[in-house]
Every structure is written in C-alpha cells, then in structure tokens.
Amino acid sequence: MSANVRPDPFSGRIQGMPSNLLHEAVLEPQFRFEAEFLLRWYVAIEKVLAVEYHRQGLVTAPQLAELGRALDGAGASLQTADPLANMSDIAFALERQVEGALTEPVPAWHIDRSRNDLQACAQLLFGLSRALDTVEALLEFASAVQRLAAKAVDIPMPGYTHFQAAQVMTPGFYLAAVSDHALHSARRLLACYDGNNLSPLGAGAMAGQDLPWDREAMAALLGFEGPRPHALTSVASRRWACELTAELSLFGVELSRFCTDLLTWGSSEYGFIDLPDELSGISSAMPQKKNFPVLERIRGKSAHLSSFHLDLLMGQRNTPYQNLVEVSKESTTHLRTAFDTAETLLRLCTAVFDNLRFSEERMLAACESEYLGGFTLANLLTLHAKVPWRRSQVLAGRYIVAATAEGRRPAEVAPELLRELLAEAGFAADDPAALLREAFDVERGVRGKRTAGSVSPDSVAELLRAQNEESQALAAEWQARCERRRQALLALDGALGAST
Numbered sequence: 001m002s003a004n005v006r007p008d009p010f011s012g013r014i015q016g017m018p019s020n021l022l023h024e025a026v027l028e029p030q031f032r033f034e035a036e037f038l039l040r041w042y043v044a045i046e047k048v049l050a051v052e053y054h055r056q057g058l059v060t061a062p063q064l065a066e067l068g069r070a071l072d073g074a075g076a077s078l079q080t081a082d083p084l085a086n087m088s089d090i091a092f093a094l095e096r097q098v099e100g101a102l103t104e105p106v107p108a109w110h111i112d113r114s115r116n117d118l119q120a121c122a123q124l125l126f127g128l129s130r131a132l133d134t135v136e137a138l139l140e141f142a143s144a145v146q147r148l149a150a151k152a153v154d155i156p157m158p159g160y161t162h163f164q165a166a167q168v169m170t171p172g173f174y175l176a177a178v179s180d181h182a183l184h185s186a187r188r189l190l191a192c193y194d195g196n197n198l199s200p201l202g203a204g205a206m207a208g209q210d211l212p213w214d215r216e217a218m219a220a221l222l223g224f225e226g227p228r229p230h231a232l233t234s235v236a237s238r239r240w241a242c243e244l245t246a247e248l249s250l251f252g253v254e255l256s257r258f259c260t261d262l263l264t265w266g267s268s269e270y271g272f273i274d275l276p277d278e279l280s281g282i283s284s285a286m287p288q289k290k291n292f293p294v295l296e297r298i299r300g301k302s303a304h305l306s307s308f309h310l311d312l313l314m315g316q317r318n319t320p321y322q323n324l325v326e327v328s329k330e331s332t333t334h335l336r337t338a339f340d341t342a343e344t345l346l347r348l349c350t351a352v353f354d355n356l357r358f359s360e361e362r363m364l365a366a367c368e369s370e371y372l373g374g375f376t377l378a379n380l381l382t383l384h385a386k387v388p389w390r391r392s393q394v395l396a397g398r399y400i401v402a403a404t405a406e407g408r409r410p411a412e413v414a415p416e417l418l419r420e421l422l423a424e425a426g427f428a429a430d431d432p433a434a435l436l437r438e439a440f441d442v443e444r445g446v447r448g449k450r451t452a453g454s455v456s457p458d459s460v461a462e463l464l465r466a467q468n469e470e471s472q473a474l475a476a477e478w479q480a481r482c483e484r485r486r487q488a489l490l491a492l493d494g495a496l497g498a499s500t
Contacts, residue, residue, distance in 0.1 A: 023088050027089070031080070031088055031090050031093070034090040037336060038122045042122050044492065046071050048221045059106060059109065066102060068496030071094075074098050089115075112204070112211040113209075121199060127196075128240075130339040131189050134189060135478050138251075139182075141182050142186070144354050145178045145179040146464055152172040153170055154457040157366070158363070158370060170446060171358050175353075182251075186478075188247045188250075190478065190481070192240070192243045192247060193481060195243075196240035198219070198226055198227060198229075199222060202234075203228070215227035223485035235328075236324075238331060248305045248339070252301075255298065256299045263292065275357070279352065280293075280294075304337075305341060305342060308335070311333070315330055315331025371403075377440070378396040381429070384429055386427065391425060395421050396439075399414075411441075418432040418436060
C-alpha cells in the first residue's frame with residue numbers, strides 16, 4: 001500500500017491513528033509478541049469462524065476455501081505493526097492481510113465479531129500449549145531423578161531435621177521425594193489444563209453474539225472440551241493464567257528447597273555430592289575451589305516463578321470484572337517468560353540429576369560420626385527393658401551425652417555405661433551391648449524401618465516403581481491432550497479445504 005494512500009478506517013468513532021509514543025511504547029512490542037507466539041492461534045480461530053460463517057449460509061464454499069488459503073498465507077507473511085494500516089493491532093492486521101488476498105470481498109466475513117473473545121481464545125490456547133510443554137519437561141526431569149534414585153536406594157547418608165543430623169537415610173529415599181513433587185506438579189498442571197480447556201469463542205464483546213453460532217462445534221474444531229458456559233467469564237477472566245503460574249510458583253518453592261540441600265551437600269564441609277567439570281565453576285582468585293553455580297542459578301531462577309505469579313495477581317486485583325487491556329494484556333505480560341523460566345529450570349535440573357555423583361565414603365563417614373540411632377535406642381529400651389517411653393528417651397539421651405564426653409564414636413559401644421544408667425533408673429537389660437550395636441549400626445538404620453514410604457531399600461524401590469508407572473501414565477495423558485489438539489486442527493483444515 002502506498003504511503004500516500006490512507007486505508008479504510010477501522011472505526012468511525014476515532015479518526016486519528018495511534019500516536020508514535022503509544023505505538024513504540026506499547027502497541028508495537030505487543031504486536032511483535034503476538035505475531036511470534038499467538039499468530040498461529042489467531043489463524044486457527046479465524047478458520048473456525050470461517051467454517052461457522054459457511055455453516056450459517058453466510059459464506060459460500062468457494063469463499064470458504066479462499067478464506068482458508070488467504071489465512072494460511074497471512075499467517076506466513078503477516079505485515080508489521082503500522083499505526084496507519086492496522087492501528088498496530090494484530091487482529092486488524094490479519095483482517096486487512098486476508099482482505100487484500102481475496103479475489104473479491106466477502107461481505108459477511110467478520111460480521112457479528114469482536115476482538116475480545118478472539119484475543120481471549122488465542123491467549124488461552126497459547127497458555128494451554130505452554131502448560132503441556134512444561135508437563136513434558138517435568139516428566140523428563142522426574143525420569144532423570146528416578147534413574148538416579150534407583151542407583152542409590154541402599155547408600156547411607158545423614159538425614160537432617162532442624163539443621164541437625166537426625167537419622168540415617170539414603171540418596172534414593174531423598175530423591176524419591178524430589179520425583180514425588182515433580183509428578184505432583186505435572187498432575188496439577190494437567191488438572192489446570194483440563195479445568196480451563198473451555199473455549200471463549202461465542203462470548204463476543206461480553207454478552208454473547210447476535211448470530212446463532214454453534215459454540216460446541218467451534219470449541220471442538222480447536223480441541224477444546226466445550227465452550228465456557230458464561231460469556232462474561234470468557235472475556236473478563238484470566239484466572240487460568242493465575243492458576244498455571246501458581247503451580248509453577250509452588251514447584252519453584254519446592255525446587256529451591258531441594259537445591260538448598262544440594263548446595264549444602266556440595267560444600268567442602270560436607271562433600272557428599274559432585275558434578276562434572278562441565279557443570280561446575282571456578283573461583284578467579286582461589287584456585288582450590290570447585291563451585292556449583294548451576295545450582296545457584298536454579299535456586300535463583302526459581303524465585304522468579306513466584307514473582308511472575310504475583311505480577312499476574314496484582315495486575316488483576318481490584319480491576320472491574322469486564323474485558324480490559326489491563327487484565328488481558330498487561331497482567332499477562334510475563335506469562336511467556338514464566339513458562340520459559342520454568343522450562344529452563346527443568347532443563348538445568350535434568351542435566352544436574354543426570355550427572356550428579358554421590359560420595360559414598362564421605363556420607364558413610366558422616367553417618368558413623370553421629371549418634372543417629374538415638375531414637376531407635378529409646379524404642380529398644382522400651383521393648384526389651386520395659387522402660388516407659390519418655391523415660392527411655394531420657395536414658396538414651398543421657399547415654400549419648402556420657403559416651404560423647406568419653407570421646408566414643410557411636411560404634412564404640414559402652415554396655416557398662418548403659419547398664420549403670422538403667423540400674424540408676426531401676427531397670428535392667430539382658431544384653432545392653434546388643435541393644436547399642438543394633439541402635440547405632442548404620443546399615444540397620446537404613447534397613448530397619450518397616451513402614452511403607454520409609455527409607456528401607458525395599459520400600460524406596462517399591463515407591464520408585466509406582467512413580468515410574470505414574471510417569472508413564474502421565475506421559476500418556478499428556479500425549480492424548482497433544483494429539484486431541486493436533487487432530488482437531490487437522491480436521492479444521494479439512495473442513496476448510498485448505499492446505500497447511
């Protein structure tokens with residue numbers, strides 16, 4: 001179009017075009033974003049609308065096919081934001097691009113239409129698509145964790161409560177918790193997907209549309225479960241975005257806690273874990289150091305997920321319940337970045353757990369240096385010496401204090417000391433040495449737990465088997481949702497008679 005030719009206006013209410021300031025600061029960046037990430041969905045939605053116009057007898061079959069071809073061409077070569085030509089709005093740009101590609105005008109095309117439900121639908125399709133991408137990355141991460149856990153179900157390491165060594169656990173036991181959280185987040189994201197997989201099309205500006213649009217059919221052509229029942233909710237609400245980022249935020253919080261443990265375990269004081277040089281860093285001034293900045297990056301980036309979620313909430317809070325640019329575009333400004341950050345985190349985490357190595361010697365030495373069997377000793381005193389439970393806790397603690405004062409390691413049992421403590425309290429044990437050996441045996445600390453979900457290798461192995469089965473089931477669910485959307489879009493192109 002010549003620069004000297006003014007195109008037909010989009011509105012009779014406003015004669016002027018967007019100012020340079022509005023174009024540069026707001027509209028052009030929004031246009032670029034939508035052209036890169038939402039255009040495929042705008043095109044798909046426009047195809048659905050064209051099919052509906054044909055069903056209602058407003059567009060002929062040849063016109064429908066030509067609209068389909070024009071939409072495919074527009075999707076491949078959409079013009080840039082232009083205040084004069086398209087008011088720097090992608091919906092207007094797409095409309096004008098299609099009109100320019102038609103051999104003759106199609107008068108009924110875009111009758112009874114609003115940008116409100118069009119934009120709401122494109123944004124929702126984008127968000128749901130990204131949710132599925134994140135589920136895929138979560139399942140890959142969970143699989144990496146499960147593989148590492150399966151190799152370490154019987155390697156002793158100290159477990160901590162209140163920052164103090166508490167009981168014997170294993171890396172496999174700990175990692176099963178990491179996998180559990182990842183699978184839980186995948187389940188929650190799929191639930192979010194299902195709960196919000198409802199089409200806004202047909203809501204119009206806010207109160208529905210004049211023509212008898214078949215909302216069920218339109219929803220099916222885009223792979224939705226059905227239409228969203230309420231027209232106002234369809235265009236006014238972006239709750240779905242808050243729900244998705246809430247799940248990302250919660251996962252980020254949990255991930256930060258796991259990374260804090262890894263950072264601690266990787267410190268020179270602990271030395272429980274190591275990463276290959278390719279995932280490690282150096283100090284520019286202290287050549288003796290091997291740092292793990294990838295873990296710091298993961299933990300730091302996890303904080304962004306909560307920030308993005310809060311940004312979405314604050315962008316919608318105290319706004320009137322209606323279609324608003326403030327809600328639909330400003331509040332969702334960082335939605336894509338939230339998903340990008342989550343997927344980056346998951347790729348980094350997957351690489352970490354694929355390459356993480358545990359130092360069995362350092363962990364075993366740490367277990368053997370701590371009285372991690374104090375809880376078990378109290379149980380044994382009650383079971384074998386008939387000491388009431390709270391008294392047995394006191395006696396176990398007194399034994400540990402006295403043995404530590406003598407410089408004894410846990411394995412260097414002092415049966416006479418325990419016998420004296422029991423006698424002072426009016427109790428006796430047949431074989432105090434056996435009780436002490438059982439209580440402070442590191443291997444027994446791993447294998448002695450009997451409850452489901454415990455640290456025992458058999459229990460952890462069973463848990464990992466169940467997690468692996470759940471991973472496969474979730475992967476199948478993920479695939480089914482992806483395939484449903486893909487088949488719907490193929491059916492849509494078939495209805496248009498257009499090639500894509």
